[in-house]
Amino acid sequence: MPAPITLQVNGREATVTAEPDTPLLYILRNDLELNGAKFGCGLGQCGACTVLVEGQPVPSCVTELQAVVGRPVTTLEGLGTPDNLHKLQRAFIAEQAAQCGYCIGGMIMEAKALLDRNAEPTDPEIREALSAHLCRCGTHNRIVAAVQRAVKEG
């Protein structure tokens, strides 16, 4: 039985019992029952599992549990709730910037990290920031428009 590990997720402490090399994604989804990060490839190639660790976007599918001890983790749920949406979530709804939506949580987290370091990114800067994220439905331009809307509406 592995020793309990405490981590900070969305401003709260949580203690889980899992092997220290467990991918953070499975801890978030299964132990903490957070849906925002998605399993897409398990290889850090698609971006669907993106969360913020100390404000930096990381693929949680290839980030080990032990690597985030003492480092605050933020997931999509940590940005806002249906009743109290974050500006990015509001903008994605306003632009209807999703088809299947499976990639969207990762997109929003990447956009959050972008806006935190660059409050007014240009269109190419937004595309560059999202370049590691795959979308199969072809919703890219709406996603960019949603980020631009979040910038404008603040």
Add this chain to the structure above:
Amino acid sequence: MATTLTRRGLGAAAAGLTLFFSLSPAGAQTALPGSLQTNRRLDAWLRISADGTVTVFTGKVEIGQGAVTALLQMAAEELDVAPARIRMVSGDTALTPDEGFTAGSQSMEYGGTALRYAAAEARAILLDLAAGKLGVPAASLTVSDGAIAAPGGAGTTYWAVAQANSLRREATASVAPKPPGQHRIVGTSLPRLDIPAKVTGGAIYVQDMRLPGMLFGRVARPPSYGAKLVSVDLDAVRAMPGVVAVVRDGRFLGLVAEREEQAVKARLALQAAARWEVPAALPDPARLHEDLRARKTDDTIASEKRGDAPAVARRLSASFTKRYIAHASIGPSAAVAHYAADGSSVHVWSHSQGVFPLQRDLVRVLKLSPAAVVVSHAQNAGCYGHNGADDAALDAALLARAVPGRPVKLQWMRDDEFQWEPYNPAMEMALSAGLSAEGRIVEWTHEVWSNHHNNRPLNPKEGSNLLASWHLAEPHPPVYPRALPQPAGSGDRNAVPLYDFPNQKVVFHLIPEAPLRTSALRTLGAYGNVFAVESFMDELAAAAGADPVAFRLAHLKDARARAVIEAAVKLAAEDQGELPRGIGFARYKNLSAYVCCIAEVALDRDSGAVRVPRVWSAVDAGQVITPDGLLNQIEGGIIQAVSWTVKEDLPFDVKGILAKDWSRYPILGFAEVPKLRTAVLNRPDEKPLGAGEASQGPAGAAVANALARALGKRVRALPYTAERVKAAMA
């Protein structure tokens, strides 16, 4: 205002129908519109509750295309209730109508039409009840959000008058839906129902299901289709931490563990513990089309037309090819299955496009009675056709059978999806045409060779199209459904030109034997056929010395087709640019939405890389139900088709599929997607047509025609990946 029926009239109609059915032989029922034909009871579609809500049941499912929101709009419109009052229940073998598959861009046409008639009739029934209660003629009543008002101020509500049995009757389709001029909800962009949950981490995907006591499953597939399992040591895997069960049935291998990461580790160990013999059974990828052409074919004539025409002055012919394309869903296939503790029944949650056909295959493979298998739809990432969804459902059930009483969530890994999904088939299209001295096409032939484009779970009697069923110790034979005939077609979809040619012959050479597993991807054969037809139209226009747009219009009588082409040309002309442009046009299936695309291409002559900076398009999808949803489908389809066209080439060798992750199957990214402008030609008086598959063929063809202009040379073999274009330039 819709016609209303009197209570007496309805009662008599209902009694009459009962009598009629009881005396008539099966199959002699009145024809009803859309999916009402096969799901004839009103209460199968609608429930009006005393608490002021309406429940709408649909056999169509949400796969990211927005269909469930659009269907809600259609029901709300006919019932005259606010959309917020409606709860949608979709795709559940225990709860909803059986509408087959959510596929072929038919949800609006079939599911929507059924809901319109059912809701219009329900409204009439409720008004009739209200009229009886208020003592006024039903025709004098008005409805606003379920509140019924009579002249003089008296009133009631749907919720007050609806009885439990009010809709417990056969639909008659005798109440006409509203004319388009009265629509207030249809034709507006109601925000999608599912998007708020998708941007806040709500539980909406099958992967988000968490049932008490749930375990995690993984499968360890063979390394190739024909691999033989030489030996496997299961004991070491059984002893791993958290492993609850290891399943071997023939060459189906899988396991169940307490925690997901334990299942992932155990899968690696199980793969390592298995020794396989891998035959060199696939075609040499460099000779793919020659290999396919050498196989036996079932030939059908898709179209043949003979007419008077001027003599042929000049003949042209050209052969076009396309290779395999993967669905490449962002979320690998997944399912949850829960066997009863006594093993007598199973409930499966799946992102299948057809929970009813899937249920019938599961019944056979699991050897359970039909009543013992329930399949409920739950979303996953977009599938774009027949991906691994149905296969994962059987995998989950086979694993859950080993741990009765405990639910199992099964998730495919990335390589499972890339290696085992059924691909969109490779195709070859040989076209020839005769031009008259005046430069008109007077003869046209199109021959197309392709494997089956639809191998979904389908056959209700025997066999199975679920992957694991082929690997069991007692394997089930795969079932090849008959190719869908024209006018919809399958591999020959859109091979019959919409253009008017006096003489034409279109032949479909179906190749039943498929070296790679294939099935339905958006458009079936239309993407390949439209690429060939529209490329060849440009070649013929050039031979005739004609402008490609004028040449198309000169051969096209269909007014809606002409309007779409003219609208796209006009839109593109508003934006200046130096880059070469190309056009592509089709009416999907020759029955559904019209789309014309104009694409511009930037060619990197050093690398051969093809970029598509901008695409302009016009669409006529009949009556527009939800304008924003239509745009999302058309524009997403264009981007996906550009990705197919310039990026995607499923890698394989004689021993197996080489794509295991995104590094070997790159798709279009943010820096590469075209900027889009789209003109929508709304036709409120025409029937609504699906749009999920309308733009791919025209978009691919437009890129092909633009590239021909950029290169000064036509490349007739897709895809236009950098290395293939570079080779073609040499």
